[in-house]
Amino acid sequence: MPPTSETLTAERILAATEEVLRRHGPAKATVVDVARALGVSHGSVYRHFRTKAALREAVTKRWLDRTTELLAEIAGATDRDPEARLREWLAALFAAKRRKAGGDPELFATYSVLVGDAGEAVSAHIAELTGQLATIVRDGVQAGTFAVDDPQTAAHAVFQATARFHDPNYAKEWERPGVLGEFEALVDLLVRGLRA
Amino acid sequence: MPPTSETLTAERILAATEEVLRRHGPAKATVVDVARALGVSHGSVYRHFRTKAALREAVTKRWLDRTTELLAEIAGATDRDPEARLREWLAALFAAKRRKAGGDPELFATYSVLVGDAGEAVSAHIAELTGQLATIVRDGVQAGTFAVDDPQTAAHAVFQATARFHDPNYAKEWERPGVLGEFEALVDLLVRGLRA
CATH class of the missing domain: 1.10.357.10 (Tetracycline Repressor, domain 2)
Structure with a gap:
């Protein structure tokens, strides 16, 4: 996914997370991968989901x-x-x-x-x-x-x-x-x- | 199990196999372990069960x-x-x-x-x-x-x-x-x- 100026919503992060999981599998997918797919910093992702575990649970x-x-x-x-x-x-x-x-x-x-x-x-x-x-x-x-x-x-x-x-x-x-x-x-x- | 002069029956081999599986787990247990537990050669075990897979299926x-x-x-x-x-x-x-x-x-x-x-x-x-x-x-x-x-x-x-x-x-x-x-x-x- 290319960088975008759309507002970073929880739903967009979750959609990107699903795509990252699909590509890398559950063992390898990281928050950095998700942030990269969205063209944002991993800090921006962590503002919505405080831990990797919370992100996984939400998705x-x-x-x-x-x-x-x-x-x-x-x-x-x-x-x-x-x-x-x-x-x-x-x-x-x-x-x-x-x-x-x-x-x-x-x-x-x-x-x-x-x-x-x-x-x-x-x-x-x-x-x-x-x-x-x-x-x-x-x-x-x-x-x-x-x-x-x-x-x-x-x-x-x-x-x-x-x-x-x-x-x-x-x-x-x-x-x-x-x-x-x-x-x-x-x-x-x-x-x-x-x-x- | 110590060596013994009892007749080597299929049932004795299966009982020994169960004991070996209990001790070593399914990944590590071998026919040699079973033969050793019975005090016989692995050839004797193979006369009853022609392959390791057959022995596992039988047990x-x-x-x-x-x-x-x-x-x-x-x-x-x-x-x-x-x-x-x-x-x-x-x-x-x-x-x-x-x-x-x-x-x-x-x-x-x-x-x-x-x-x-x-x-x-x-x-x-x-x-x-x-x-x-x-x-x-x-x-x-x-x-x-x-x-x-x-x-x-x-x-x-x-x-x-x-x-x-x-x-x-x-x-x-x-x-x-x-x-x-x-x-x-x-x-x-x-x-x-x-x-x-």
Whole structure:
């Protein structure tokens, strides 16, 4: 990226950081690389992110948030049937992960390493996703579609049960033949378990 | 282990191999180490296992088979209620994995590496476990407890859904507080999904 006179925002630093990570990998990427890509001093970067760890955590959070925002729309569509929303939400999560893993495998591998180090950002991300699922389950209970005592616990169980289709550890399974059939069978089983 | 005049059996070689792996780790353990531990020539070991890879695959299979045998008894107890057997089978699998991971973490880590290399032994192991689960589900369908179209597909879905509680990738989660409650909630959801 050439030097530029645009205002140096946190978002511009994060975009540049992602590009540097893509190019150098998580082990080698430094704040100096990021500053150079932006044509600014590394001090300017440190004014936005006080440590390299903070910058990495922020870029990881940004990456995770992209998925969360996509799914929030489905979770929030309260006018639609809860069972259909649950199926769509799970399918959208799986599709987003597959797209990330398949479309840019190097960046995906890089983020998988960062995610392993970003304990707090990841916990917050999982809590956010489970919260969205709980909203759908709760709507289902109110509509009489689902019958569970504790929507939050049920949502957590559904999230854990589908780990094979969203946990990056399983990414190499996502392009195997038959994987979509396996996903459907699992979702059917879970939806039956939630039903009244 | 001192030299001994006992007959050199495959089982004795595998037991010695496990001990060598425990001591040296998967990267360093050699066939020469195994032969030395048994007080025999490495040629004697090669008469039973033609390559180092074959020896490693056999010792991994032996380790995996210990779990399979334990669970086969529950799967085969056809006089007992299928739902209770399913719950017990899943709990026994989780307990066996926790015991292995917690009781001898170094050996567990070693086997986790070996399992990653032993593609065929692992596929056979998973097929065996899923087959046991399918037996229980099939018994449940016959008894009218469960209602699923295809017990094999449902068993596969149950196995995948519970990965968090048997896949070694998640071993560090198994001693967290609340993990048993999470396990119970997931099993409840799956059992409800299988029910008529």
